[in-house]
Amino acid sequence: xxxxxxxxxxxxxxxxxxxxxxxxxxxxxxxxxxxxxxxxxxxxxxxxxxxxxxxxxxxxxxxxxxxxxxxxxxxxxxxxxxxxxxxxxxxxxxxxx
Numbered sequence: 839x840x841x842x843x844x845x846x847x848x849x850x851x852x853x854x855x856x857x858x859x860x861x862x863x864x865x866x867x868x869x870x871x872x873x874x875x876x877x878x879x880x881x882x883x884x885x886x887x888x889x890x891x892x893x894x895x896x897x898x899x900x901x902x903x904x905x906x907x908x909x910x911x912x913x914x915x916x917x918x919x920x921x922x923x924x925x926x927x928x929x930x931x932x933x934x935x
Contacts (some may be wrong), residue, residue, distance in 0.1 A: 840884040842906045847882045849900045857882075860899070868895035 843909040850860055857878040864873035880886040881896075888896060893904040905913060 840887070840907075843882040843884050845902055845906070846878070846896065846900065849902065863899050864892065864895040867898050868892075871895040903922060 846860075850856065855863070858875040861873040861875050861878050864871055864878075868891050871894070873892060873895060877886070877888070877892070881888050881892075885915070887907050888905075892909055896902055896906050905916060
């Protein structure tokens with residue numbers, strides 16, 4: 839089970855929501871995500887990873903950020919890119935004087 843899958847399961851437990859109810863909530867928020875109980879189970883166990891609209895729906899319903907589903911190497915690359923962009927912006931910013 840992935841860390842994010844565990845967080846999704848923990849969110850359900852904390853909010854007393856079963857997999858079918860979560861799928862219904864996800865589909866109500868983003869109908870195009872086509873969430874089902876089977877998909878929620880697969881996400882929680884790590885058999886599959888949500889992409890696109892299901893990630894958006896999960897974030898809106900549970901607060902779990904969309905990027906948290908990415909593998910660690912993708913998250914690390916994203917963080918490095920964000921740091922590099924921030925450094926570039928800070929060195930290019932004009933003086934306020």
